[in-house]
Amino acid sequence: MQADNNNVYTVSRLNGEVRQILEGQLGRIWLNGEISNFSSPSSGHWYLTLKDHFSQIRCAMFKGKNQNVRFKPVNGQQVLVRGAISVYEPRGDYQLLIESMLPAGDGLLAQQYEALKLKLAAQGLFAADTKRELPKNIQRIGVITSPTGAAVRDVLHVLARRDPSIEVIIYPTQVQGENADLNICQAINIANQRLEVDVLLLTRGGGSLEDLWCFNSEALAHTIYNSALPVVSAVGHEVDTTISDYVADVRAPTPSAGAELLSQDSENKSQRLATVLSRLKQSASHYQLKQERRLSLLEHRLQRLDPKRNLQQFEQRFDEMQLRLESALSQRLHLMARRHQLLASRLEQQSPKHKLDLETNRLSYLASRLQDAMQDKLHQSEQRIKYVAHQLATVSPLATLSRGYSITTDSSNQVIEDTAKLNIGDSIYTRLLQGKVVSTVTELIQEP
Structure with a gap:
């Protein structure tokens, strides 16, 4: 049977086309696993294996990417990574090229946060043209928060200081823990049914990502978006950002800032400017999110023909060869050290000094024996002479x-x-x- 030349692949061609298929079909993915076989050569690249109870996959994270990781990975650590599936063509191994890495706990929440953020943005919940302006003359403010938390005290203190005429109606709700998002949705719906306030202030104090997680609920996002009353989100500290901040009509960095935003005084113009800047930032963030998605698609298309990917393949192969060379040199040096030790021991055994010491000890021993033999011989001669003299004296004429x-x-x-x-x-x-x-x-x- 004669083979069709068009279907005869070289190994390099096969691996190259498999790489393009994997990169084109899967794109970037999130992967959760345990680190093993971690190594960091002098090139600055990272090589590791991610595994679970049943499978494992080789991974590489190049120097330009791992510089943004805020911790040093160690074997046995559970992490969440984002990257692209590729093939290391010299060995025909498929691998994951990691672009970002997070500890598993924070990373999973961050992944869910980013996924929901992209989903809601695609649905238009963050669109700037859907944002409503705050009323010009606010008489009543509905505060949706815990009635015993520090946030409500800060809000009441600021409103009393800036504009005591404003009435405050508190819609108590749970702002942390299981089902807290549903309680907040219920409080917003009650406020919309009563229509007794001009604006809603959704607020609570700062906390960890887990503490603020109820404000990253999809149900809460749709409730805020569908509210007939304008909503100001003032959740956490200035650095904290939640999904409710993006959906709300206005975002305030802290509970106190939210109260100042809704009250009038001599600084009203600066506050309105801050509001405009905040909305501008939100618009810029939405536009940036849209452009990032477009850029991600373009980068993915570009990577198929990007020479940098081939260079990374060669760099990875170079690192692999370097590690093998270092291992071979280490073994060679170990063998040479053992051989040197053996030769030194044999030389010590054949050393003239050693033989000279032995002969010196032998000569000393022989000299001692000669001395003893001479003493014995002399003593025997003396005894014999005495005996002969005695015998001679016995027969002497004298x-x-x-x-x-x-x-x-x-x-x-x-x-x-x-x-x-x-x-x-x-x-x-x-x-x-x-x-x-x-x-x-x-x-x-x-x-x-």
């Missing part, structure tokens, strides 16, 4: 002389044993123990 005997010799110093060898008139010599006696033979007597 010993015989010491017992009173004498030795007689002729003139030739021959011992005279027989008188037949003498003549009358011969001189004889008698050896005593002490001295000699010279005699002349006058008579010879022969005994039987």
